[in-house]
Amino acid sequence: MSGLAHFLTLASDGMKANRLFWLLIAGFAFFPIFTHFADLPFWNDVAMRIMLLGMAAMGLNLVLGYGGMVSFGHAAFIGIGAYCVGIGDFYGLTNGWAHMLLGIVVCGLMGLVIGYLALRTSGIYFIMITLAFAQMLFFLFVSLEQFGGDDGMSIDRAEFGFIDLYNPLRLYFLIWVTLALVGLGLMFIVHSRFGVTLRAIKSNESRIEAMGLEPLQFKITGYVISAVICGLAGVLFANWQEYVSPDIMHWTRSGELMIIIILGGLGTLAGPLLGAIVFLLLEESLPIMLDSVAPAYAENWMILFGPLLIMVVMFGRGGLVGLLAAQRQSKNNPKRTKAGQ
């Protein structure tokens, strides 16, 4: 019993220290009420997409932001998770919990193999190898004709016991609960002995070796955890999309995840989720805005988005979370305006 009390104390301390993240989570909980009264059901769909990409970005952030490993292939794990639903269905496995379990196991194993091989390298080689693995998987699924090849396969939303996912709000809250649990898990992990060691490896790998620890073990473990989180996002993604194709693991999605993290704030709990919110809202609204000003360029909204991103990265070196923190600090203590902390 004292174990549970201890856990709750830790959780509430952690939530106080990560107020922004939990405010966003609370916001997502109340968002469907807003869309209901404002009669904007389409926006529930956007919110689900944001939560799914945010979840995957949070998974990647464990290795990219906290561990300093620039993995350029994490979309592969989203894809594997999604195909666990599609291929599971294909062979008559229709239970959603089973899909989740399958996604966790398969992504964990793939993360172990890819991590074990790729983490022997570093820097640009690591980036290229993770990208190469992701491309291999992409073309593997393109070539698997029985699972739709290039065109992909359509999916019936899975059976989650009493949770009927054809009720849109049930799917919404399944995603929401998973996201909150992933956030809770990551919140503990990054401050735990394991997480602290991972962050120390990012800071100075050779000092960690000099303390008698094997950095590779920690990096691989982090890689596996992040692969599993992306896999979970993938399982839910497939259910949301009711469809899966190799496109879900296209290399541009890996890049998208990295952009989301950098935009929101590397190595912060709230960063990837905030980044996903801003990224997808801009993706929705920039074409519309451009269309009203310069219709000919509406398709090229990335032209505006690129410079915007560069500005956030250059002027708010901690991303949006860093900018918010700097703002708060200069308000509370006008003399010190250093970002971060």
Added chain:
Amino acid sequence: MSQPVLNLQKLNKSFGALKATSDLSMTVMPGEIHALIGPNGAGKTTLIQQIYGALKPDSGQVSLNGSEITKLSVPDRVRAGIGRSFQISNVLMDFTVMENGIIAEQARLGHSFRFLQPAFSDAVLIEGAKAILQRVGLEKRAEQRVGDLAHGERRMLELALALAASPSLLLLDEPMAGAGPEDSQRMAEIIEALRGKVAILLIEHDMDAVFRLADRLTVMVEGAVIAAGTVAEISANEAVKLAYLGGEE
């Protein structure tokens, strides 16, 4: 005679045509401060790297407390009892002094695969970290970010981290380089206080410090040992005067 802590036998290491370690044999005895001196480029750091495990010798043997460690990885050697400070100070810059101590303490305890309890507020780790910092007098600076420390304090912290796991052999590569006279003095005092407790292999260019601290010296030139002995023996050695000590004046 007691068994040496470190025993190097016929080590060789080449970088292309350059012979950085040449048939080198030497021992470091328990509790002694053993200085390794020689002109720049003599191969001192390369030798330390082979003892530490970051470089593999082309041939020869490294033994620690009687067991051969030539094939072990760096972390394995550290767990076998080697602590090290580097020529360029090597600490966890993005963390506070206390956090550096806590990470060293959790590494020492060998329980770093734990995923729930926050490390930096763990009372057991904080106690251990305080003890680690006290050894070099840094406990008052515990809350400072390492990036904000003075150079000399950073070297002191590195020494504390190297000592955290109570090594049997401490490798110090120019611990006083770049430090001001006061910090050098403090560093010398701390090293002096370690005499008899841990075997130290010390690379240092400040000859006054070397002659004051060292129980024995080994002189290297171009990858080979040209002389070894006590301070008195070395300062009387003609070959050393010619090749090294004289050459600087």
